[in-house]
Amino acid sequence: MADVNTPGTGKAFLAGLHEALRSYDRDDVLAGLALLADLQVTQAQLRACPALGLGRAVRAVLNAALDRLAQRDRQAADLLVRHFVRGESTAHLVRVHDCSERTIFTRQRQALAALAQVIWEAEDAARLSGPLSESQQAALAGLPPPSFSRLFGVGELLTRLKDFLRSERGCPLIALEGMGGIGKTALARTAAEELVREGCFGRVLWITARQQFFAWGNIQPVERPVLTYAELCEELYQALQLGSPLRESEAGQELRLRQALSREPTLIVVDNLETSRDIQAVVAGLDRLARPAKVLLTTRHRVAAYESVTSLTLRELSREDALAFIHYHAGERNVPAVLNAPLDALERIVAVTDGNPLALKLVIGQMHARPLAVVLDDLATTRAGAREFYRYIFRYSWDQLSPAARHLLLHMPLLDARGAAGEELAAVSGAVAAAEFWAAVEELVNCSLLNAGYAGGRLLYSIHRLTEYFILSDLVHAEKT
Ligand SMILES: Nc1ncnc2c1ncn2[C@@H]1O[C@H](COP(=O)(O)OP(=O)(O)OP(=O)(O)O)[C@@H](O)[C@H]1O
Ligand SMILES: [Mg+2]
Known part of the structure; x- marks a missing residue:
């Protein structure tokens, strides 16, 4: 277990980390915690997906660290997740673990130090990999x-x-x-x-x-x-x-x-x-x-x-990897319905998607708007062929989009398949107010219909081929006929 005074896991950082966990759902508080917001690992999250915003990037760093901690010390990670992420009270944890309140506090402190250690290891690796020539x-x-x-x-x-x-x-x-x-x-x-x-x-x-x-x-x-x-x-x-x-x-x-x-x-x-x-x-x-x-x-x-x-x-993700991915991605997209879901519901997501990462992302993307149980029941009854399955997922995601997001998505196939910059998206989709346009971009990113990532130093947006297939076959073609 890490010593709270080792370099890099000093008390100020631990205090900041504690505060971050206590404010796990609060984007504004997380964004204001400079010790975490300034980390290279946080900045890397932001670069990979600027639509996240700083608060959610910090949460993504916390989630990744909790996942890695779970691989090393599952009990320590479990204690932190239960208390800070799921909001289980200390009294409840005392009952679950059948120990004194004091023991829970001691274990929590140790788990926090271990989590800080995990974050600093990732930070060291990020600094070592350094900028590109x-x-x-x-x-x-x-x-x-x-x-x-x-x-x-x-x-x-x-x-x-x-x-x-x-x-x-x-x-x-x-x-x-x-x-x-x-x-x-x-x-x-x-x-x-x-x-x-x-x-x-x-x-x-x-x-x-x-x-x-x-x-x-x-x-x-x-x-x-x-x-x-x-x-x-x-x-x-x-x-x-x-x-x-x-x-x-x-x-x-x-x-x-x-x-x-x-x-x-x-x-x-x-x-x-x-x-x-x-x-x-x-x-x-x-x-x-x-x-x-x-x-x-x-x-x-x-x-x-x-x-x-x-x-x-390449095969589908194993149960463990799929569960870890669901947790991570739900944190990235801030989907509390998934983060707080019981394990058996998450296992149903894995089962219904066969651990396919794109299907997992799209299903998580739907949880913004619909209760988990409804999404799962609907998906389970329509799992026919893979193509039908995707079509079904896309159709639901589409039905939930705002008119501005639909308008933008319909125009995505006109752009370079390797990705296009925000201005190109705005130009091709016609004149809508800037605020509405960016809200549409964020909406599409949130439900995984639009990818956002850096390439050659530019932030580019693209759509997956299956998304494009859906747009062309089910939306454009259907409108023409
Ligand atoms: N191992 C993984 N962990 C997390 N996310 C993943 C993983 N593999 C794929 N993804 C995500 O799932 C989506 C689909 O992945 P990708 O586009 O690489 O699939 P593909 O096999 O190339 O599909 P296609 O045959 O349609 O081209 C992407 O958004 C990608 O980021
Ligand atoms: Mg591909």
Whole structure:
């Protein structure tokens, strides 16, 4: 157990932490606690999701620390959560633990010190990782904005993935396979960023195989997905600033690409490979281009059959990871109905979503407006196919939106799939008052229909592919017919 006088866990910090826990639900008080608000870990939360605001960013730091403490000392975390988060009285805890009031206070003090220690460890790690150099920033500029502030249950897979990508020998094509919303893009992004930070890659070329579905100003769902090998080469030419590939033969193009790729350690990410029109040709072409470059593919469909590809499969979150994620995300979004829910209700959320992170986020997002029991009952009776399930979740989230939020969401597919800045959102969605526009942004972020995250030093907003699918198939298409 941490000593209250060790550096970094001094008494002033402990007092601030105590105050923060006592004001767990009060955004205004949390935002005013400088000792916590100024931490790098808090600022990192804010950078990842500015719509949170300072108070909620502090709460997200508290939640993350409570989660980590629970892994180390479940009883200590449990005591703090029961008293400060769920508001159980000391008298009640005395009865539950069958001990004296004094013992409860002593344990609480010790738990608080342990929590401070956990926060300072995270803070040290954040300070050590330090700011990015200019070349690292440039390498990461093309990545999509992160849709998360913390990933759960992927530690082992991330280590394996990074080992594959770091290794000089072995297969240069690695695929992350798994169903929609399971976390392939999130994991690929995390691996790419960490490997750039470690200095393994000086360049990341992020290509999304997703089709631009629209003509500017006119939402036009297109039936067939594209991305052929020729188009991939064209995108790589552009990313490497090699001019136009059109005047060169395929062999000539490959030669130039290989030369350019060998100049600097490069990671090519092809996101959503399954939407490619000709997966076989794309994979074969990438295999010729790789070495020394590495290629990371994400795909909903299995590609394990391709000899040149090593596959890693993402599975749903385990019960423990899903519960930890629910708690964390509900804190991030400030959804007391979930934070205060009994364990069996949380377990029903896990069961009904099969531990799929996107489904978990969307279900939590609905709790702003509807009682947990109602959401769960409705979901449980409509769990048919995965696609129907998402459609059902989206439809409910949509029904609850304000007109301004609906208006904004309908226009999101017109913007760059990799994310667009607030001004672009405002421009494309037409003139609404600034306050109303930002309220709509926050509303959509709160119910996980809009992602907000920093990329290349800019705050960008984007929507998930399944959200886009819903907008196009159920909203736009339905309106036209
Ligand atoms: N392990 C995780 N912990 C917390 N959040 C996660 C995790 N994995 C994914 N998420 C979140 O769930 C959502 C869906 O993840 P992501 O977009 O990476 O899924 P995907 O597998 O790429 O889906 P698709 O096949 O539709 O492209 C994102 O908002 C992401 O931040
Ligand atoms: Mg994806």
